[in-house]
Amino acid sequence: MTLGETAVVLGGSAAGLCAAGALAPYFGRVLVLERDELPADAEHRRGVPQSKHPHFLLNSGRRAIGELFPGFEDDLVAGGGLHLMPSMDAAYLDGEGWSARKRSAMTMIYGSRILIERVLRDKVRELATVTVREGVGVTGLTTRDGAVTGVELAGAEHLDADFVVDALGRGSPVGAWLVAAGWPALEAQTLDAKVTYTSRWYELPAQRPPTWWWQHLVIMPTRHKGEHPAEHEYLVNFFPIEGNRVIACMGSWGHAMPRTEDTFVESARRVRAPLFAAAMDRCTPTSEVHLTRSTGNVWRRYDRWATPPGRLAFVGDSICAFNPFYAQGISSAALSALLLREQLERAERLDTAFSRRFLAAQRKLLGVPWRLAMARDQAYACAVGTEKPAEWRRRVLAAVSDPAFSFIVGAAREDAVIDEHFAKVFNLDESLGDMLGNPGVLARLVRHGVRAALGRRRVPFGFDPTAEPPAKDYSTAAAP
Structure with missing residues (x-):
């Protein structure tokens, strides 16, 4: 069933690519507009600074992507992703010490963000009706009678559209464009727990030491209230990715984090488990130190508009961005895209009523990860935002x-x-x-x-x- 001739996706990151997969069966053509020039292989690009840090692809997210793009999981593993059972393959330090190894119900696929996006781009290229335009700047939307009708591009180019998906991420200007077009002020729920994290990439030794039964190393923050180095309050990951590499990552709530190679190594030596720094010493650094501070939780409540714009949907950080510590971003975006496909399957027309139904269903979906993020971040005295508790x-x-x-x-x-x-x-x-x-x-x-x-x-x-x-x-x- 075709619901229109042209659908446009704003943004070609993971959220936008998933949205393109959701739209493809229902429109004559789908255009993905991306500001960056996209690499052919798994490489970093300017528009995704988060790619320098670890990314967990939760099981719900990998299943959702698999429904949108059959064979995704196999392709991810074929590209070097590691299918592991964390309870058996991760050394996990919580509370006073290391946990015991045992089999559990959970498995995960480990890999870098750049690998995940490369596999997604390959899957999108297999869709005959989807075209990705690179190096394109989006400057605005056109609307008529309460619905989005097109997209304005840099260079005075206009595209007519029967449906638009905003996947422009945390910095999306779409909300401001809609308010300027006459929609009411946009409410946003926010909570910034001042999370900062810093990462560096390493190549593993050709021969792992005999004691390294583990693939992944996790050190949770101490709960000890006495005197200790600030590094004891870090959340630490030695995160395995494809190509015999790892990402060493340290993050904290409210602490200044190391920005240089020397201070990164010095801080690692003060982490409460010496294994982290010892493991880094056995590896070869292959990158500089990457630091990120844009980590606040933000939920733009388009669902609270009595009359949301027709022919427009939001996926990923453009509607709900999470503290990245909780590994919810890609999975929530994929689940929203899958929900969009399900709603399109049942749709007769793409009017305001469709937008209202989709936003209501998406509100329920996003509420699950949002409440999990709030349960942790609301406990920090350094947190600020509308959701800061008494x-x-x-x-x-x-x-x-x-x-x-x-x-x-x-x-x-x-x-x-x-x-x-x-x-x-x-x-x-x-x-x-x-x-x-x-x-x-x-x-x-x-x-x-x-x-x-x-x-x-x-x-x-x-x-x-x-x-x-x-x-x-x-x-x-x-x-x-």
């Missing part, structure tokens, strides 16, 4: 959020049912509220609390953070 509530969140998270992680190590639900929450397949509202899960959490209080844990934890993480597989010690 001080008493912030103190409560600060006191309970980290211990509660660690308690659930510990329960998941012991109980297969909790593990399955927690994997769904982490991957945006289930809301945290639905998990905690499940009577069966609650009963198992209570049972875990009682067993832990009596010292009857099956799976040990808290191994010495100054030592090598234990290689032993404790899978058979966990409850079925």
Whole structure:
């Protein structure tokens, strides 16, 4: 079923490419407009500074992309992506020490952002009706009778459009263009927890040391309230990507982060597990240090307009941008694109009623990752924005959020049912509220609390953070 002759996607990053896949079956042609010149291979480009940092592709996101582009996952692995089970392949330090290895319900594909986008571009090029125009600047929209009718480009070029998707990211000017065209002021929910993170790329040694059973190294911030170096409050990743490489990344809430190669190495040596700096010493640096501070959560509430513009949709950071620490961006964008395809399948016309239905469904979808981001970032005193809670509530969140998270992680190590639900929450397949509202899960959490209080844990934890993480597989010690 064709809903129009021409659809236009503003932006050729991951969100825009997913949107193009969603639109392709329903329009005679789909034009993707991208400001950058796109590389043929997996390379960095100016418009995606985030590509220098680790990117987790959550299971919900990789399934959504797979539905839009069949074969995506196989192509990602063929391109060098690593299909791993984090509970077996990651050394994870939380609380007082290293966690034990064991099998779990969750697997992930590890790879760089530039690999993900290269595979997506290859899949889009296979679609006969999609054309990507590069080096194109978008300067405005045209509207008539409450609907978007076209796109204005630099150089006084105009494109008529039957449908437009905004995938221009955090800095999208589309909201301002709509307000200038007569729509009401745009509400935005915001919370910036002052997250800054810094990364450097390394090549792994040709022969990994015998103690490196792990592929991924994760060091969570300390919960100790006493005196310690600021680096003990860093969230640290030694993140594996394609091509026998890793991205060493340190991030924090509210701390100044190293910007130079020397200070990066110095800070790494003060991280609370010496393995991080020792691993870096075994590797060869292949990049400079990359620092990012644009990390605030922003939800532009187009769904609150009584009469949203017709023939227009938003995907990715252009409508809802998250603190990148939580790895929700690409997956949320892919899920929005898949939702758009589902709504187009049922549509008879692309009017304001269609926009209202899509925005209502998207509000429900985005609410799941948004509430997860708020549950953590609202606990920080440095946070600012419309969603900053009252001080008493912030103190409560600060006191309970980290211990509660660690308690659930510990329960998941012991109980297969909790593990399955927690994997769904982490991957945006289930809301945290639905998990905690499940009577069966609650009963198992209570049972875990009682067993832990009596010292009857099956799976040990808290191994010495100054030592090598234990290689032993404790899978058979966990409850079925």
